[in-house]
Amino acid sequence: MELGHLIEQTVRQKYLEPKKLALIEKLVDFILHKAPTMLSDHQNLVVINFEYDSQHYFSFTGYPDPSIVDQYHWLDQFTIDVSEENDNETLDRILDEINVFENDDWILEHRETGITFEHYNLFSRLVEEFFADCWKRAKINSISSYRCFLFIHDLYDGIDCDTGLPASDGDVQDILRKEGTTFTEYPRPDPWSFSSLDHKLKDFWSNRKAVYSNLHKMSNGVLQGTCTIEIENGKHFVLGDNCGGPGTWSGDTFQKPDNLFFLPVWRKSIWGKSYQEIASFNVGEQKITFFKRRFELVEIHHLYQGSLEGFQWKNGEKERFWMKLESEPIRRTLELS
Numbered sequence: 001m002e003l004g005h006l007i008e009q010t011v012r013q014k015y016l017e018p019k020k021l022a023l024i025e026k027l028v029d030f031i032l033h034k035a036p037t038m039l040s041d042h043q044n045l046v047v048i049n050f051e052y053d054s055q056h057y058f059s060f061t062g063y064p065d066p067s068i069v070d071q072y073h074w075l076d077q078f079t080i081d082v083s084e085e086n087d088n089e090t091l092d093r094i095l096d097e098i099n100v101f102e103n104d105d106w107i108l109e110h111r112e113t114g115i116t117f118e119h120y121n122l123f124s125r126l127v128e129e130f131f132a133d134c135w136k137r138a139k140i141n142s143i144s145s146y147r148c149f150l151f152i153h154d155l156y157d158g159i160d161c162d163t164g165l166p167a168s169d170g171d172v173q174d175i176l177r178k179e180g181t182t183f184t185e186y187p188r189p190d191p192w193s194f195s196s197l198d199h200k201l202k203d204f205w206s207n208r209k210a211v212y213s214n215l216h217k218m219s220n221g222v223l224q225g226t227c228t229i230e231i232e233n234g235k236h237f238v239l240g241d242n243c244g245g246p247g248t249w250s251g252d253t254f255q256k257p258d259n260l261f262f263l264p265v266w267r268k269s270i271w272g273k274s275y276q277e278i279a280s281f282n283v284g285e286q287k288i289t290f291f292k293r294r295f296e297l298v299e300i301h302h303l304y305q306g307s308l309e310g311f312q313w314k315n316g317e318k319e320r321f322w323m324k325l326e327s328e329p330i331r332r333t334l335e336l337s
Helices: 003-037 087-097 122-142 169-179
Strands: 047-053 056-064 078-081 100-102 108-110 147-152 157-160 166-168 209-217 223-230 236-243 260-268 274-282 287-291 297-304 307-314 317-324 330-335
Touching: 003 056, 003 078, 003 087, 003 100, 003 108, 003 122, 047 122, 047 169, 056 122, 087 100, 122 147, 122 157, 147 166, 147 169, 166 169, 223 260, 236 274, 260 297, 274 297
Parallel strands: 047 147
Antiparallel strands: 047 056, 056 078, 100 108, 147 157, 157 166, 209 223, 223 236, 236 260, 260 274, 274 287, 287 330, 297 307, 307 317
């Protein structure tokens, strides 16, 4: 038997198969009880994406597809974990049983024959196929109509779990349209449309949330109002009554937050012209920091690897902006109590 085929067959049978029932059971629970709580209009939740990390093959985080439902609208996200502490040792033992080991060049090699097999992406592909198979079984068991995709974190290539075909995160809407699946889009609110009633920005990793109130339109139609951070034990911090939005927390699916909430605030120059600057509130330190850079108008999206990213308007033209926090000049920092 060809070495590559032998390795794949062994990994499927002895490494993945023992986890199948546990994953199916957790996926059924996710479909029935978790997924409906991720979006307020849960009947409009059509597509669920899962992500996994190449260092944690058996931990899968599920959330609404962001190309259809912007993260701003998510109420929650959930992680399904079927990993075990000895997974790596188990894999080494299973490969050792067929006289295969990973050599110094990170290539799988057969001890007796010296035949080698480059396994780049092998385990990712097998895990994706395994997950897709479990998803299809869980979908039947729960009588679900959800569509599902699995992507590897930071690469966003993966598999269409319902068809078993390769897919990337940019393919989702095209795939749905080609197969005739209808869906309701929930785009990210912009500075003109965010709401004080139904968009209480919640940090997924805690009970903290940002609440906008007393919103009113400025002369340019952009919304301004009061932003309050509500945290545990009923404590709250008013960031000001000149806040724009929508703001964003610093955490994402795999990176737990470092207590930071970012938002635009309105200022006026000595000549009376309105402009925006970006502020960050550190929940742990209970301090708000205002950065020096001025914007005509800014829309903050997310923090990625220490860089705040989004869009800004210059002379009415929309363009991307990046702000490296560690080197960005600070105007002032205030303690809130």
